[in-house]
Amino acid sequence: MPSILAIWVASYIQKFFTKMTPDVIKVFVVPLFTLLITVLLTFLVVGPVANTLSDGLTNLFQAIMNFNPIVFGLVLGILWQVLVMFGMHWALIPLAISDVATNGSSSILSAALLPCFTQTGVLVAIMLKTKEEKVRTISMPAFVSSIFGVTEPAIYGVTLPMKTPFYISCGVSELMGAAMIALDIKMYSTGGLGVFVFPSLIGQDGSLLKLSLRFLLLSLAVFSPSSSNSLYEYQIYNSGGEVAKAEGKADEAAPVPKEIQQEIIASPLIGNIVPLNRVPDQVFASGAMGKGICY
Incomplete structure (x- = not known):
């Protein structure tokens, strides 16, 4: 329990120094002060509190056993x-x-x-x-x-x-x-x-x-x-x-779209599809830029 409480306290100390420390010295300062303060608090506050909780738990179980x-x-x-x-x-x-x-x-x-x-x-x-x-x-x-x-x-x-x-x-x-x-x-x-x-x-x-x-x-x-x-x-x-x-329910909530059922391909443009070699630009027509089509 002291270890768990110490880590919980350290998480807040780390967040505080991460927010307050400039990025240039953050890598060094944040771990240093997090550990320094956490160790002191663990010995002075966290440890005694955790031991008190442990003693209370012991007394509780003793009382139940006697009952x-x-x-x-x-x-x-x-x-x-x-x-x-x-x-x-x-x-x-x-x-x-x-x-x-x-x-x-x-x-x-x-x-x-x-x-x-x-x-x-x-x-x-x-x-x-x-x-x-x-x-x-x-x-x-x-x-x-x-x-x-x-x-x-x-x-x-x-x-x-x-x-x-x-x-x-x-x-x-x-x-x-x-x-x-x-x-x-x-x-x-x-x-x-x-x-x-x-x-x-x-x-x-x-x-x-x-x-x-x-x-x-x-x-x-x-x-x-x-x-x-x-x-x-x-x-x-x-x-x-x-x-x-x-x-x-997941299957019912996601029906197959009507367009897919009818195999309709929607197009946002109007025109004719022609082979890439008919493109006036010789770079594209030669396939140097990869395969494709012209629209």
């Missing part, structure tokens, strides 16, 4: 990918680390363990359905990253620009987050996400029950958004959906 853990799972599940976009998910990680160190386990991040796999499921549907080679090329490395818990390539590169796949992923993550909390699936150590989180779910007594339940939810987390996204695309493109209707 009802399942509600906490719903809220964190649906918001996790949005928090990742802005880097605000780091506000909860210190709480989870402290909770594990103090109590030996933690449920704080349980609801955040499956959103990466909901992105995986959506990407599977996109790769199977898309006809655009560029989308498939971007989706493949994003798919691999999501398996290992890194969802930024999937969010920024594929699902968020398409919007509906991102919404589907967030909706399924909400349900998975509530299920993880309701089944009391905890983390017994902190580490990576994705497939790297499996060992941290093995209880201190060596029980694999919670891990098995997590595998079941993982399957649902991958299958549900994949099937939902495929169903959405089927309805849109194969069942007379919005896209098909829009295309139909």
Whole structure:
């Protein structure tokens, strides 16, 4: 969050100095003063404000957790990918680390363990359905990253620009987050996400029950958004959906002009077309200036 706010502030500073600085020295002066002022403001104002927002977010989630853990799972599940976009998910990680160190386990991040796999499921549907080679090329490395818990390539590169796949992923993550909390699936150590989180779910007594339940939810987390996204695309493109209707309206709004239907060529001049070699000017008549006709 401090980085995002700093860049936002820097954009206004840059616009100001770009407008006020003569072109002769603009290349040197604008970057210099933009960075100089931005760095000072980041340390003195932007950073403290951003940290305050992060602390407020931490307190908010703690209050929701104390109120009802399942509600906490719903809220964190649906918001996790949005928090990742802005880097605000780091506000909860210190709480989870402290909770594990103090109590030996933690449920704080349980609801955040499956959103990466909901992105995986959506990407599977996109790769199977898309006809655009560029989308498939971007989706493949994003798919691999999501398996290992890194969802930024999937969010920024594929699902968020398409919007509906991102919404589907967030909706399924909400349900998975509530299920993880309701089944009391905890983390017994902190580490990576994705497939790297499996060992941290093995209880201190060596029980694999919670891990098995997590595998079941993982399957649902991958299958549900994949099937939902495929169903959405089927309805849109194969069942007379919005896209098909829009295309139909576009066709109706652009009828073929009457002149084209009758194959009429309109001319703004009156005269006769003659071969270019009959032009009195020998330069044009010889074809030195290129092929053509005379009117």
